[in-house]
Amino acid sequence: MPTPLLFKIHHKSKENAARTGTVTTPHGSFRTPAFMPVGTRATVKGLTPEQVRATGSDILLNNAFHLMLRPTDKRIAEFGGVHKFMNWHRPILTDSGGYQAWSMADINTIDEDGVTFKSIIDGSKIRMTPERSIEIQNNLGADIIMAFDDCPSSVEPQSQNLARRRHALTVRDGKMTGQQHASRLLQSLDRTACWLERCDAAHQKKDIQSLFGIVQGGVDLELRARSVEQICNIELPGYAIGGVAVGESPEKIAEVVKFTAKLLPEEKPRYLMGVGYERDLVTAVASGMDMFDCVLPTRNGRNAHAFTKKGPLNLRNACFVDDLGVIEDGCTCSSCATGNSRAYLRHLYMSKEMLAGILVSIHNIHHFQSLMIDIRRSIEDNSWSALPNRWPVLHSP
Amino acid sequence: MPTPLLFKIHHKSKENAARTGTVTTPHGSFRTPAFMPVGTRATVKGLTPEQVRATGSDILLNNAFHLMLRPTDKRIAEFGGVHKFMNWHRPILTDSGGYQAWSMADINTIDEDGVTFKSIIDGSKIRMTPERSIEIQNNLGADIIMAFDDCPSSVEPQSQNLARRRHALTVRDGKMTGQQHASRLLQSLDRTACWLERCDAAHQKKDIQSLFGIVQGGVDLELRARSVEQICNIELPGYAIGGVAVGESPEKIAEVVKFTAKLLPEEKPRYLMGVGYERDLVTAVASGMDMFDCVLPTRNGRNAHAFTKKGPLNLRNACFVDDLGVIEDGCTCSSCATGNSRAYLRHLYMSKEMLAGILVSIHNIHHFQSLMIDIRRSIEDNSWSALPNRWPVLHSP
Numbered sequence: 001m002p003t004p005l006l007f008k009i010h011h012k013s014k015e016n017a018a019r020t021g022t023v024t025t026p027h028g029s030f031r032t033p034a035f036m037p038v039g040t041r042a043t044v045k046g047l048t049p050e051q052v053r054a055t056g057s058d059i060l061l062n063n064a065f066h067l068m069l070r071p072t073d074k075r076i077a078e079f080g081g082v083h084k085f086m087n088w089h090r091p092i093l094t095d096s097g098g099y100q101a102w103s104m105a106d107i108n109t110i111d112e113d114g115v116t117f118k119s120i121i122d123g124s125k126i127r128m129t130p131e132r133s134i135e136i137q138n139n140l141g142a143d144i145i146m147a148f149d150d151c152p153s154s155v156e157p158q159s160q161n162l163a164r165r166r167h168a169l170t171v172r173d174g175k176m177t178g179q180q181h182a183s184r185l186l187q188s189l190d191r192t193a194c195w196l197e198r199c200d201a202a203h204q205k206k207d208i209q210s211l212f213g214i215v216q217g218g219v220d221l222e223l224r225a226r227s228v229e230q231i232c233n234i235e236l237p238g239y240a241i242g243g244v245a246v247g248e249s250p251e252k253i254a255e256v257v258k259f260t261a262k263l264l265p266e267e268k269p270r271y272l273m274g275v276g277y278e279r280d281l282v283t284a285v286a287s288g289m290d291m292f293d294c295v296l297p298t299r300n301g302r303n304a305h306a307f308t309k310k311g312p313l314n315l316r317n318a319c320f321v322d323d324l325g326v327i328e329d330g331c332t333c334s335s336c337a338t339g340n341s342r343a344y345l346r347h348l349y350m351s352k353e354m355l356a357g358i359l360v361s362i363h364n365i366h367h368f369q370s371l372m373i374d375i376r377r378s379i380e381d382n383s384w385s386a387l388p389n390r391w392p393v394l395h396s397p
Numbered sequence: 398m399p400t401p402l403l404f405k406i407h408h409k410s411k412e413n414a415a416r417t418g419t420v421t422t423p424h425g426s427f428r429t430p431a432f433m434p435v436g437t438r439a440t441v442k443g444l445t446p447e448q449v450r451a452t453g454s455d456i457l458l459n460n461a462f463h464l465m466l467r468p469t470d471k472r473i474a475e476f477g478g479v480h481k482f483m484n485w486h487r488p489i490l491t492d493s494g495g496y497q498a499w500s501m502a503d504i505n506t507i508d509e510d511g512v513t514f515k516s517i518i519d520g521s522k523i524r525m526t527p528e529r530s531i532e533i534q535n536n537l538g539a540d541i542i543m544a545f546d547d548c549p550s551s552v553e554p555q556s557q558n559l560a561r562r563r564h565a566l567t568v569r570d571g572k573m574t575g576q577q578h579a580s581r582l583l584q585s586l587d588r589t590a591c592w593l594e595r596c597d598a599a600h601q602k603k604d605i606q607s608l609f610g611i612v613q614g615g616v617d618l619e620l621r622a623r624s625v626e627q628i629c630n631i632e633l634p635g636y637a638i639g640g641v642a643v644g645e646s647p648e649k650i651a652e653v654v655k656f657t658a659k660l661l662p663e664e665k666p667r668y669l670m671g672v673g674y675e676r677d678l679v680t681a682v683a684s685g686m687d688m689f690d691c692v693l694p695t696r697n698g699r700n701a702h703a704f705t706k707k708g709p710l711n712l713r714n715a716c717f718v719d720d721l722g723v724i725e726d727g728c729t730c731s732s733c734a735t736g737n738s739r740a741y742l743r744h745l746y747m748s749k750e751m752l753a754g755i756l757v758s759i760h761n762i763h764h765f766q767s768l769m770i771d772i773r774r775s776i777e778d779n780s781w782s783a784l785p786n787r788w789p790v791l792h793s794p
Binding site: 046324 | 439442443444445446447448463467468472475476481482483484718719721731736737738740741743744745747748750751752754755756
């Protein structure tokens, strides 16, 4: 059966592993490298689909775990799928909910077959297996769906607070010895590979939905290589790197991504999950990654953090009280272009007005999309090295 | 000096005192009868100016009291006025903040000259006089500004909870005998008239801002007549009825408005403050009122209350969980026109997502603007009596 996802590479950088391309799905296409805003519960927080679209976004991400709990995947299937439900008629990717099953719920059991956990909504017991995760995502109907994987745990207690992002290595089953932990990591890799086979076998809508496999392995490059071998052994429309940006240094992220990306099939889109800040994205693109998602533009936007080419602004700061400038001179986002001043935005934040987070979320997503446009241009113009001149934030430590 | 406000009456109903017209201000014109959404702190909660505009709104209301406290009227003056500050370049009306000085702050003293109260932001002492209120409103720069009046208090403790709307008659200075209260009411009328003279004398921007006087008098028709005489004794571009919709029955509101409206100058716009539900608006228009403001569309929108021609819906109700219909069939608001279903909106409310209140606020303001359009057409077509056929909500008790 032909894949419903076409990936055409347009240009490969002469300076590094970066490439530009177009991914075409049943709901339209998007240019790569691509940034996907996060719309966890079938809404990019505070923005209408028209406003999301106006930021230059072509594809967004929903979370299968949250939508399975409410309004339920069955209901969304009856509604005709998540595109229609949330009124976004362009490409959508759903995260499998694997990580959320661990991070957001009390796990009762985890075994070879799957996970049983308590609902965050009503405490009811929910069983999640690779088959059920794919059924949920088949019901939701996103263009790209993600494998359900086994997320092993870190033995370092100090990393627990940091391990809030997808596929963190967190321990919930008590302390382990180093030997036990190494053994658990290997078990999780094998289980993830086994579960991917089951995901692929369970996938009922290969004609309209494309399943991506997820490579794990933490910061251990040997484990990453082993995971790539296992995951790419299954022929799929695309592959993702999970388990990064869980508190490692930017250098460590860069090392893992650079090492892993080049092992992934060149002709398939490569998706780096949950990353990140501007510099992380640029570094990952240079390593050959094509797709990204991150909550930073919206979550930080709600917290008065505005991204600019020169670095972030905290719009609650008193220095903005009389600042009549827009967030960023020359910015073409609908917030800056209509003249909303830093002073006005600060007033809205201080007054706890919803519009503050809305306008700055719009600006921030537009900022990330502008970076992606410039990244693509830099690849196609062979002017990669000039990118940091236009984006001074890439210089900051 | 010529007034910067032109009021042209287009058509007078043959069936009642209703009329259509156009008010022209330095920031453009609006058709009357007109409904003004409320943007207390220089933002209609959750909506961009473009979204407010798309509901069919031509003029909105800001609150001088809130903006004086934050970001301060002086700052807004330095920014070039509230239109520029909030990025709304059409007509704006500012409420004087008279009522808020009483309802939202601890009053320390009230005397012939003005009021001293504590800031709701930092507890600092603030002195408000008619002169200061007009200075604030001159600084804000709205097209229409309101007089600062003395709001007397009701002796009935049971009405205190209801007295949350502008110019309620609330007691803060303890119990009064009936005789004391009657005397206080008379004092407040005389003081309001005296303060209006001072407002008019203090008004520095008669070339670009139009001061409206406010008639008080509660539900006592004799006092209303006396107040009209006092207030209209001062030649102003428009007049308002304050102190209604503070918990009276719709019949009582209708009686007071009908009695008072016909005493106001016919050639000037007549503004009924803080009213109200659809039936209250229609009744007031029939009595000859031209302008309205109310928080209902936005406040109720945030609380899952959607207005329809057939009456309100509570979108949190379980009956909407599988309802694929839009809020109202045939509605042309941007929420309904793009197909957002009741099921989706319910999901957003249950998930505490900001977008719920945003989409329903858009629908609700559009609902009120559609009613005003239909009211104006009914007046001009002499088909007033057919209005309730198209708006069944007008029949409900």
